[in-house]
Amino acid sequence: MKADALRGHLDPMILAVVESEPLHGYAIMEALLERSGGELDLPTGTLYPALRRLERAGYLASEWSTVGGRKRRTYQLTSAGQKMLASGKQEWLTFRAVVEGVLRPGQA
């Protein structure tokens, strides 16, 4: 999968994995990897800046903790983040319809 393809779609995906429970960065990476069937293996240089961006924007809130001697920053969805996620899902449906309307992916 090409890198750019993700552009603009990563944010809602990150919000989606912390929807049900707060997670720290590393766990978010693992969750994305798992939910995507091993396809979405984000480099840390992508994920961590994205998390900070989402926090700055008010969609995530974070909290430090220490587990087994390791420091974790755990992120949870804010109410603004919930709205953002909902509209992100909606936008995805629109986007998908646009691409498939043009691409007609049925016929290879």
Next chain:
Amino acid sequence: MKADALRGHLDPMILAVVESEPLHGYAIMEALLERSGGELDLPTGTLYPALRRLERAGYLASEWSTVGGRKRRTYQLTSAGQKMLASGKQEWLTFRAVVEGVLRPGQA
């Protein structure tokens, strides 16, 4: 629809609309607009550079003509372009599966 969302997805869409018949730039814009149900209204500053890029890459070939006093550059798919389109469609299916695996867009 956000601008970045298109990143990396535009190329196969352009190739798709010239698959069945060669078209000139302006007609490609109209075709994209129509196939997307009015959603995909590309600025010329996006489309024309993209077409040149795709031609440089060998996926499109162009030819000038004059119709009704207006100059047109008509693009058609090369065989490399056909392969690219096929793999682009395949990649789209993968991408869609990844996003939906993570997003679970069913539950709003």
Next chain:
DNA sequence: TCCTGATAAGTAGATTGGCTACATGTTGCC
């Protein structure tokens, strides 16, 4: 005649987000 909107093609420069590569430190296992 003049103006506007549709047709047609293009360039210059800004933006931006995901990438590579690097830096730091812990824990547990061989």
Next chain:
DNA sequence: GGCAACATGTAGCCAATCTACTTATCAGGA
């Protein structure tokens, strides 16, 4: 001792899309 997994982060690169602009023809209405 050394390596893999865990855990977080920064600096700087790159490329595709965008905004804003330019040029030109043609048709139709005021």
